[in-house]
Amino acid sequence: MLSRENTGLIVVDVQGKLARLVANSDAMIGHCRKLILGAKALGLPIVWLEQNPDKLGPTVEELAGVLGESSPITKFTFDACEEPEFLRAVRRWGRDSWLVCGIEAHICVYQTALHLRRLSYDVHLVCDCVSSRQEANKALAISRLTHQGVSMTGLEMSLYELVKDCRASEFRTLLDLVK
Incomplete structure (x- = not known):
């Protein structure tokens, strides 16, 4: 089970x-x-990545606006674990479990999640928060990651698992998000 004390x-x-x-x-x-x-x-904790932003552009405003107080880690390798600054950020937070979202599911998300798993992190792919240009590639990534020990979850499932109790002060905020 995910816990907020041990998840990023x-x-x-x-x-x-x-x-x-x-x-x-x-x-x-x-x-x-x-x-x-x-x-x-x-x-x-949130670790935010951008692949070659000079060529691909910045994070979309809908997300950049809510990520605002932090800065993205720029990477050029598809596997973020090949970027030392990313690994330093992951280790600095001292979390064993990581939720992963983003694009493209079969390239950067896949390679990063798989490498984190091989580094013994408990990795949870948030399936309704990943995509690829073609649905078949997303399905392929999910299938391959599942066989490599990466857990599958969803937006609601992960948030409810983390909040644990409807009496928690954050519950109402989460409920309003998923309604």
């Missing part, structure tokens, strides 16, 4: 034109926004 969120490359070209783009971006707001309400 990684937001992978929801940038520029590509973010608008992936399957179900509006829904995926909306779900990522809710996930980020929920993570913030629960006090989770």
Whole structure:
């Protein structure tokens, strides 16, 4: 089970034109926004990535606006774990479990999640918060990651698992996000 004391969120490359070209783009971006707001309400650390932003553009405004007080980590490798600044950020937070969202599911999300898993992190792919240009590639990523020991979850499932109790002060905020 996820716990807010031991879980963080990684937001992978929801940038520029590509973010608008992936399957179900509006829904995926909306779900990522809710996930980020929920993570913030629960006090989770958030690590935010951008792939070659000079070429792909910045994180979409819907997400950048809620991630605002932090800065993205720029990367050029598809696997964020190959970027030393990313690994330093993940280790600095001292969390064993990481929720992962973003694009593209079969490239940067897949390679990053798999590498984190191989580093013995408990990785949870938030399935309704990832996408690829083609649905088949998203399905392939989910299938391959599942077989490699990465857990699958969803926006609501992960937030409710983290809040644990309807009496928690954050519950109302989370409920309003997922309604």
